[in-house]
Amino acid sequence: MNLLINALFPVGNAAGWCKTVDEVRNLARSAAEVIVVGSITVPERSGNPGNTFAIPLNSLGLPNMGIEKLKEIGPEMVRIAHEAGKKIILSIAGFDPKEYRQMARAAQEMGFDGIEINLGCPNVADGGKRKPIASLDLRLTEEIVGLSSSAVKMHDPDFFVSVKMSPMSNPLQIIDTAELLAHCNIDAIVTQNTFPNALLFNEDGTPTIQTPDKTGWAGFAGSAVKPMALGQVNQWRKALDSFGASSIEVWGVGGVETGKDVRDMIWAGASVIQVGTAYFTYGPKIFSDIGEQYLSL
Numbered sequence: 001m002n003l004l005i006n007a008l009f010p011v012g013n014a015a016g017w018c019k020t021v022d023e024v025r026n027l028a029r030s031a032a033e034v035i036v037v038g039s040i041t042v043p044e045r046s047g048n049p050g051n052t053f054a055i056p057l058n059s060l061g062l063p064n065m066g067i068e069k070l071k072e073i074g075p076e077m078v079r080i081a082h083e084a085g086k087k088i089i090l091s092i093a094g095f096d097p098k099e100y101r102q103m104a105r106a107a108q109e110m111g112f113d114g115i116e117i118n119l120g121c122p123n124v125a126d127g128g129k130r131k132p133i134a135s136l137d138l139r140l141t142e143e144i145v146g147l148s149s150s151a152v153k154m155h156d157p158d159f160f161v162s163v164k165m166s167p168m169s170n171p172l173q174i175i176d177t178a179e180l181l182a183h184c185n186i187d188a189i190v191t192q193n194t195f196p197n198a199l200l201f202n203e204d205g206t207p208t209i210q211t212p213d214k215t216g217w218a219g220f221a222g223s224a225v226k227p228m229a230l231g232q233v234n235q236w237r238k239a240l241d242s243f244g245a246s247s248i249e250v251w252g253v254g255g256v257e258t259g260k261d262v263r264d265m266i267w268a269g270a271s272v273i274q275v276g277t278a279y280f281t282y283g284p285k286i287f288s289d290i291g292e293q294y295l296s297l
């Protein structure tokens with residue numbers, strides 16, 4: 001299913017910056033066409049301690065209210081978005097395939113228009129040890145996407161299902177994963193989540209970002225990742241087409257902050273574009289700024 005059919009300006013926020021009713025309200029009033037809430041997990045998470053965000057790096061560790069608290073405010077978020085004529089998607093994350101399935105169904109029951117299955121978070125640790133990035137594991141990807149998609153599509157075949165990926169430096173990995181996902185019942189690939197395990201230092205030689213495993217390895221995002229994101233979008237588009245899956249959209253995210261960036265993403269093959277770091281930096285006004293620039297190109 002195409003979520004934003006005929007949208008003149010197919011742009012919205014990237015996951016990570018909208019987790020409250022007020023944030024949904026701000027986005028509903030903005031020029032963003034589609035709102036992404038989350039990522040949300042089954043249990044509430046406080047996130048990683050310490051200094052975990054300094055552009056362009058972050059290691060937040062998925063702080064969020066958890067599914068039970070979201071159930072209290074999710075329907076209100078949906079109402080606000082729909083009254084503004086916007087689509088609203090829930091970004092879901094989990095630590096085993098069954099949690100993803102549970103989150104997917106909860107999103108549908110709350111009235112969200114779709115889910116973004118976050119398989120690309122590099123910053124989650126348990127007991128000091130990092131969790132693997134699911135989208136870099138074919139078997140795990142197949143299991144999570146299969147369970148989540150069937151849980152919602154059996155109730156409504158038009159319920160929108162997208163899958164958010166980690167950037168892949170091995171071109172063959174994109175082809176193998178596209179071949180797998182071409183046969184899954186999904187509507188879009190979202191690329192890319194932050195580039196994993198980047199590192200910067202403070203003046204005293206300590207890592208800029210504090211992480212539970214003390215490495216300082218953090219997710220990399222913002223304007224510098226734009227060429228990488230364009231390359232990922234273009235490779236995904238071509239790979240999906242080659243497996244006869246042209247109906248699966250590719251949504252582009254990574255380093256977008258101007259109208260020209262949106263146009264480049266569309267040239268690369270993106271159907272919808274998401275703005276992360278620039279939205280955090282400039283607030284909801286970024287969408288009308290980018291929109292004016294894009295429409296005047």
Ligand SMILES: Cc1cc2nc3c(=O)[nH]c(=O)nc-3n(C[C@H](O)[C@H](O)[C@H](O)COP(=O)(O)O)c2cc1C
Nearest residue numbers: 014015016039058118192193221222254255276277
């Ligand atoms: C502080 C921060 C928090 C993020 N949280 C999430 C998240 O909860 N779920 C998710 O799928 N991606 C998350 N991301 C990744 C962004 O959605 C986006 O994929 C990435 O930042 C690249 O886009 P950008 O260059 O426009 O920031 C986060 C990124 C940052 C920097």
